[in-house]
Amino acid sequence: MTFNILLVGAGEINFGSVEGPWNHSRRLESKLGLALCIVGIVDPYQTRANAALEGKLASDAAPAYVSCKVFSTVAEAAASLAGELLPQLAIVGAPPFARGSDIPGKDLELQLAIAFPGCALFVEKPVSSDHVDGCWRVAAEFEKRRVLVGVGYMLRYSKAVQMMKQIIKENNLAVMGTNARYVMAYEWARKLSWWNKDSSGGPIVEQATHFCDLSRYFGGDVVLPSVSAQIVAHDEVPGVLSAKRFDESLVPPEKRLPRMTSATWKYASGAVGTLTHVIALHGTTYDTEFEVYADGYRLKLIDPYGSAPVLSIRRPGVVGEGPACDHNIVTNMRQDDPFYTELSTMIDVVSESGGNVRSKILSPYEDAVKTYELTWQIRRAGENSERQFSARISYPQ
Structure with missing residues (x-):
């Protein structure tokens, strides 16, 4: 029996790039093997x-693509795909400006939900x-149509x-704070x-969204009016970048990205969240850490995107076995691929029937919003x- 998948977007999200670990097609091939059928x-x-x-078609995965057709629009795909070629799951790896709305031209997921009733959706982050x-x-429409949707917060x-x-x-810990x-x-x-x-939404909306999501996953709902932030702008002295490999003058000044953002907020629980995002390093290796604090505990996740992330756990000592002291445990999480786990979970949920299978999706659409x-x-x-700040400060010449 085959599992039919429609890929939306032929860029780096679905087919990989040098910048990061995204490559959904490769993981689909690994999960489904000969059962995989990419219909379009x-x-x-x-x-x-x-x-x-x-x-x-020139690779070892060719059998999964022999029935694949290329379409310019969802409407073209809907006119061509029927019967045994109807998709069971659509992987939406198109840019965020094309989705997350009910406005024509920005309504990609709704087009898919209407064109292919019963087809589940896996939508890349951010939702728009x-x-x-x-x-x-869009979330209300998904609920109305009972569309099964997962969002790509793979961490x-x-x-x-x-x-x-x-x-x-x-x-039984109460989270005191998160630090990303x-x-x-x-x-x-x-x-x-x-x-x-x-176009992109900016580095917080488009990139740091993963760490904002992890923060919410541990801290809970955020009191949005409590959010405060400072940035280093592109035209400030600390914001000068020396290794750009493109012409930023082609981007209007008012649309250029901040180089650094430092933000804090309050969770509804009373806990505090912080985030620092920086565009600074050369080469290809990012530097990322995420911490959670609770009474007696510090949980630090180091390099969560890497092939061997590290979890450092500081916890209280054991009372009754000599002097109580703090213990630090470091665990290397090798051979873990959360991208694969998330896609695998989506496929398993689509394949199952009955029961509360939706609860297995850890990042449903409404939560991602x-x-x-x-x-x-x-x-x-x-x-x-x-x-x-700019209105108050004049820089020395």
């Missing part, structure tokens, strides 16, 4: 889509780069993250649209602070 690739850039398909209100309308599926959740649950630090290596980020916050709200709140807080 939807991408308005036909040259790119055909090149991606030709590459797969448009207004948050549109995302809530929730990390073995280390799940171990952290287990420690908190087993010890994301330092980007920007030298290979050469796509001009990424450096334009009108809350993360999206937080990222926009941080972006706006940073921009507002910078405007106020």
Whole structure:
């Protein structure tokens, strides 16, 4: 029996890049093997889509792509795919400006839900780069149509993250705070649209969204008015970048990215969250850490995107076995691929029937919209602070 999948987007999300570990097609091939049937690739850039398909047909994964057709639009795909070629799951790896709204041209997921009733959706993060209100309308439509949707916040599926959740649950801990630090290596980020916050949403909305989501996963709902942020702007002395491999003058000044964002907020529980995002490093290796604090505990996740993330656990000593002291445990989480785990979970849920299978999806659409709200709140807080700062300060010549 085959499992039919429609790929939406022929870029790096679905087919890989040098910048990061995203490559959904490779993981689908690993999960499903000979059962995988890619029924189509939807991408308005036909040259790119055909090149991606030709590459797969020339690889060991060719059997999964022999029935694949290339389409410019969802409407074209809907007119062609029927019967045994109807998709069971659509992987939406198109840019965020094309989705997360009910406005024509920005409504990719709704097009898919209407064209292929019963088809589940796996949507990449962030859910959009448009207004948050549109995302809530999309969420309501998904609920009305009973569409099964998961969003690509794969770090929730990390073995280390799940171990952290287990420690908190087993010890009945109340999270006191979260601290996220994301330092980007920007030298290979050469796509001009990424450096334009009108197109990409900006580094918090588009990139730090993973750490904002992890923060919410541990801290809970955020009191949005409590968010405050400061930024280093592109035109400030500390914001000068020496290893850009593109011409930033092609991006209007008011649309260029901040180089650093430092944000804090309050959770509804009373806990505090902090985030630092920096565009600073050269080469390809990022520097990322995420911490959770609770009484007696510090849980630190180091390099969660890497092939061997590290979980450092400081916990109280054991009373009754000599002097009580703090213990530090370091665990290397090798051979863990949360990207694979998340896609595997989506496929398993689609394949199952009955029971509360939806609960196995750790990042449902409505919850992902809350993360999206937080990222926009941080972006706006940073921009507002910078405007106020610029109005008060004149730099020395």
